Amino acid sequence: MTLEKGARFAVSGGEHIMAEQLKLIASKSHKAVASAPKTGPQERSQAPEQLEARPTQAYETLDRMAHSSIARATSGLSPSVLGEAWMDWAVHLATSPGKQMHLMEQATRNAHTLLATSLGASTSGTAQGVAATAKPDRRFTSEGWQKYPFNVWAQAHQQNWQWWQDVMTDVHGMSPAHEDLMAFVAGTLVDTTAPSNFAMTNPDVIAATIAEKGQNLMRGAQNLSEDIRRRAGVTQPVGPQPFEVGRTLATTPGKVVFRNDLIELIQYTPTTAKVRPEPILIVPAWIMKYYILDLSAQNSLVRFLVAQGFTVFMISWKNPDASDRDLGMEDYRKLGVMAATDAVLSITGAPKLHTVGYCLGGTLLSIAAAAMGRNEDTRLASVPLLAAQVDFTEAGPLRLFINDSEVTMIEDMMAKEGYLSSDQMAGAFALLRARDLIWAPAIRDYLLGQRGESFDLMAWNADPTRMPARMHSEYLRKLFLDNDLAEGRYLVDGKAIAVSDIRAPIFAVGTEDDHVAPWQSVYKLHLFADTDLTFVLTSGGHNAGIVSEPGHPHRHYRIADTAADAAFRDPAEWMADNAAEDGSWWIDFASWLAARSGSAVKPPPMGAASGKYAALCNAPGTYVMQR
Numbered sequence: 001m002t003l004e005k006g007a008r009f010a011v012s013g014g015e016h017i018m019a020e021q022l023k024l025i026a027s028k029s030h031k032a033v034a035s036a037p038k039t040g041p042q043e044r045s046q047a048p049e050q051l052e053a054r055p056t057q058a059y060e061t062l063d064r065m066a067h068s069s070i071a072r073a074t075s076g077l078s079p080s081v082l083g084e085a086w087m088d089w090a091v092h093l094a095t096s097p098g099k100q101m102h103l104m105e106q107a108t109r110n111a112h113t114l115l116a117t118s119l120g121a122s123t124s125g126t127a128q129g130v131a132a133t134a135k136p137d138r139r140f141t142s143e144g145w146q147k148y149p150f151n152v153w154a155q156a157h158q159q160n161w162q163w164w165q166d167v168m169t170d171v172h173g174m175s176p177a178h179e180d181l182m183a184f185v186a187g188t189l190v191d192t193t194a195p196s197n198f199a200m201t202n203p204d205v206i207a208a209t210i211a212e213k214g215q216n217l218m219r220g221a222q223n224l225s226e227d228i229r230r231r232a233g234v235t236q237p238v239g240p241q242p243f244e245v246g247r248t249l250a251t252t253p254g255k256v257v258f259r260n261d262l263i264e265l266i267q268y269t270p271t272t273a274k275v276r277p278e279p280i281l282i283v284p285a286w287i288m289k290y291y292i293l294d295l296s297a298q299n300s301l302v303r304f305l306v307a308q309g310f311t312v313f314m315i316s317w318k319n320p321d322a323s324d325r326d327l328g329m330e331d332y333r334k335l336g337v338m339a340a341t342d343a344v345l346s347i348t349g350a351p352k353l354h355t356v357g358y359c360l361g362g363t364l365l366s367i368a369a370a371a372m373g374r375n376e377d378t379r380l381a382s383v384p385l386l387a388a389q390v391d392f393t394e395a396g397p398l399r400l401f402i403n404d405s406e407v408t409m410i411e412d413m414m415a416k417e418g419y420l421s422s423d424q425m426a427g428a429f430a431l432l433r434a435r436d437l438i439w440a441p442a443i444r445d446y447l448l449g450q451r452g453e454s455f456d457l458m459a460w461n462a463d464p465t466r467m468p469a470r471m472h473s474e475y476l477r478k479l480f481l482d483n484d485l486a487e488g489r490y491l492v493d494g495k496a497i498a499v500s501d502i503r504a505p506i507f508a509v510g511t512e513d514d515h516v517a518p519w520q521s522v523y524k525l526h527l528f529a530d531t532d533l534t535f536v537l538t539s540g541g542h543n544a545g546i547v548s549e550p551g552h553p554h555r556h557y558r559i560a561d562t563a564a565d566a567a568f569r570d571p572a573e574w575m576a577d578n579a580a581e582d583g584s585w586w587i588d589f590a591s592w593l594a595a596r597s598g599s600a601v602k603p604p605p606m607g608a609a610s611g612k613y614a615a616l617c618n619a620p621g622t623y624v625m626q627r
Helices: 003-012 016-034 047-073 079-094 097-124 150-168 176-191 203-212 215-231 301-307 329-348 360-374 397-401 404-417 422-432 434-447 456-461 469-481 519-523 571-577 586-595
Strands: 254-259 263-268 280-283 312-317 353-358 380-386 506-511 533-538 556-562
Touching: 047 404, 079 176, 079 404, 097 150, 150 176, 176 397, 176 434, 203 215, 215 434, 254 312, 254 329, 263 329, 280 329, 280 360, 301 312, 301 586, 312 329, 329 353, 329 360, 329 469, 353 360, 360 380, 380 586, 397 422, 404 469, 422 434, 506 519, 506 586, 519 571, 533 586, 556 571
Parallel strands: 280 312, 280 353, 353 380, 380 506, 506 533
Antiparallel strands: 254 263, 263 312, 533 556
């Protein structure tokens, strides 16, 4: 059937839009054939194959357009991901009568317990019997939630949430990955009905409404209107902005000493008379701006290391646009890590340098360091990796959604713009922690009528970047989906590398509450590294655990060295063997670097006097300002 006939058939079936697209594609294909230059006998013999290829390509283009539309409607989530998990769950639960009986018994028991608790609480004012088994929940800790009927509502919600977790898990024969996904989805949906989310069932909102005579709800409506208009681009953020890059954020003095199409390299001004001869190059993630490691003066890791007598350099990544769609992981390695390494050693004259990688930057640094080790490039003095993964089999909640279908849909969504937008990334991360990142702010802003106080980490979090289509596709497929780096299939310059190729000592940091790079996943470096490895487990999450300056209250960490030839210990054993110490891991980090550095020398110049590495402008540079 020709494309024109296919279009007419589609029209007869009511698919008008698709028919018009097919006609347009067919017209372009036929015009291209008609206008093609005359060919010789051999070339003419290939013409039917070329004609056959054009419709195939046209159909694929149409598929990509459809997938892109679906992806935008579902915030990038592939329906087949949930469909496969749901089918796995439904089929196995339907054929598990024992599990069904257990769930019915549990539901009946919960109902009886809740009824008894409700009757008792209605007379005494307190709920007994359920609280002992319910998991602690920060949403229901205020005094108002301890009184009837709010305590019963809270406990009913907790029981319901736990029952649905039981429904979705421990189903005989079901895939563990599908169990985790269905449990996550069920928990997220049940949380939408939490009594804390509604004005009439939240005692804190009721108390505020009575005390303020409804003014909190008026402010909340105004806040909601402002947020809607701001997201639509109609208005700018309201009120004074206490944080500004270059003024209150990223203020450590320095110079941009190198710039290419992907990075600016910042060299920071020394504050000590002498410095260690080995400079430090920091490779941050490009999913956000670099100044997470140079926030305010009191919690800047950069400023801290400079004060300890190190010459510090920082990569500041360009915020890519549509013209950068074809930048790949190899471009980030060459134009990023390797170009910066060459610049740092040229400026300082040092034979070696310490390279520090954070998050995705740490994964990229691991790739670069492994390639350097394979090629017998000995310029690395050490390779500290902060909240960075090299194995992605247990990569946290994000792993729940990643399969071939999901990656394909993300690729099709990026195909039009040439990049993954910051809004699409922010939505995905917010969904992973909906209680903290969606519902809690909504209650505060719209029901209580309050605006959360801004702080430096929040300001940084509101300054995201885009990611080039090719790079993000390669990251998801090669690393996240296929796990090529951990399994020895990742290619650099056409040859496979392995983490065991890294020769320099490693200082790895994991954080206890990391939902992006769980510390057990970061700990897997012990399985792959063939060098001395110091591992730190610190309190906090993916960001706050790394930004953990000395003097920060309520912080602790564990630290232990593992020699290259030492026996492996699993994460639980390692944690049990190493007691927590109060304070910041930064101090141990500086000591670790100093022990692997030479005697202090005169600071190097701030960039070259002229030429390729001459100072271009003051820090923080221009790339960090790109929106």
